Amino acid sequence: MELKLYNTLTRQKDVFTPIKPGAVSLYTCGPTVYNYAHLGNLRAYIFADVLRRTLVYNGYKVKQVMNITDVGHLTSDADTGEDKLEKGASREGKTVWDVAKFYERAFQADTKALNILPPSKYTRATDHIKEQVAMVQQLEKNGLTYTTQQAVYFDVLAFEKKYPGEYTKLSGQKLSEKKVGARDEVYADPDKRHPADFALWFLRVGKYADHVMHWPSPWGDGFPGWHIECSAMSTKYLGKHFDIHTGGIDHIAVHHTNERAQNIGALGTPAVERWMHNEFLVVDKGAKMAKSGENFLTPQSVTDKGLNPLAYRYFCLGTHYRQPLSFSWAALNAAANALTALYTVMAQPGLPKVGCAELEAKFLAALNDDLNTPQALAVVWETVKSDYPLSAKKRTLLKFDAVLGLGLSKVKKIIIPAKIKKLADERLAARQSKDWPRSDELRAEIERAGYTIEDAEDNYRLKKIREK
Ligand code: AMP
Ligand code: ZN
Secondary structure, three states: OOOEEEEOOOOEEEEOOOOEOOEEEEEEOOOEOOOOOOHHHHHHHHHHHHHHHHHHHOOOEEEEEEEEEOOOOEOOHHHOOOEHHHHHHHHHOOOHHHHHHHHHHHHHHHHHHOOOOOOOEEEEHHHHHHHHHHHHHHHHHOOOEEEOOOEEEEOHHHHHHHOOOOOOOOOOOOHHHOOOOOOOOOOOOOOOOOOOOEEEEEEOOHHHOOOOOOEOOOOOOEEEOHHHHHHHHHHHHHOOOEEEEEEEHHHHHHHHHHHHHHHHHHHOOOOEEEEEEEOOEEEHHHEEOOOOOOOOOOHHHHHHOOOOOHHHHHHHHOOOOOOOEEOOHHHHHHHHHHHHHHHHHHHOOOOOOOOOHHHHHHHHHHHOEOOOHHHHHHHHHHHHHOOOOHHHHHHHHHHHHHHHOOOHHHOOOOOOOHHHHHHHHHHHHHHHOOOHHHHHHHHHHHHHOOEEEEEEOOEEEEEEOOOO
């Protein structure tokens, strides 16, 4: 079945065909490890995980690379350019390296709790300084940079001249409208030529004279700009032409626009075939959940409320990734209840047998329509409520879970003791011989033992109602 995916670059859903038959190369913009990932960030990784699992479900082999941004980068305009990692380090009385290590591990634990599969490869920015310097050198050689006393910049106007229309292709913004990138704005540099120019390499001078992380470079001691790491590492591990690059929509106008320009400028090719972006998780009044905001919720916040973190995953699946998702505890509770109801179905005795082909086809059609997970969840419930035997439903739900990742295969089966099963068999025999008083007696006995029995055609269904 055809897989259609929305491409930010072409602004349409189009049929996905991998560059190399059977294999997909996927790059996911990873976390900046100076704090915990909040639920908004994790929405981005749940989206990338569902994408990856959908590709696998469609029979592709997927190589997924994710960067770990462990070099300090500047915080938003609001707090005018502090280094994120140094900020984290002074907050916690640790070294920047320890902060990065700590939050990298925390990120991996959080993604595990949300059943997000680890990428084929994590790549740390600090392990790839050489590659980043080499790419900046290539850009310099191609006449697309200039150096001031503070930094080496990407020269957007020179790039536009060489590749007309390419710089703004991803964002669709006019260059004249382009605001200064929030992340990489160098403190007022009088020699910066255009507001859209961005730093490729910061020099360890002026405000950054004491910058903790620094490396030698042809331009002097310093540290890389933010965008260059993704260009250098994605093309190192996935090649000069790879299939998909993901991230949140906030990355379109600055980070990914700049990454694309760097690729074209240094390699002569945009490298990325398809860009995919998830919408935001928003909190009250539609504000984006942000690391600097008050509403900073993490998987731990979910656990603290006594909820399974996978309820958050279920909650995310209920809204299409290209729609904003509004967070509320009431909605998360509803998701948790739905998940428990699914677990209850899975916990019923009965081995998964042949699945429900018609529903499986519907599920695949939903996913292959640009990852329509709300529709896929509707098919889940259609399956649960269908007349298929429980064993078939379970089989199908387990298949679905290869993409949904709701932990259905880990649900403990309810083991019905032989004694109860014997009573149920006796009751079935009593019903078949229309001995209703005996049947009622046996039902009462079964219930006293902590089980309910439902009649099914020529059979019965036992459920545990309480611990005995
Ligand atoms: P960062 O660690 O800030 O680079 O963010 C990691 C990922 O989370 C990026 O792909 C962002 O685009 C994404 N992101 C940040 N905030 C949100 C949000 N509120 N909702 C969804 N995605 C977000
Ligand atoms: Zn990136």
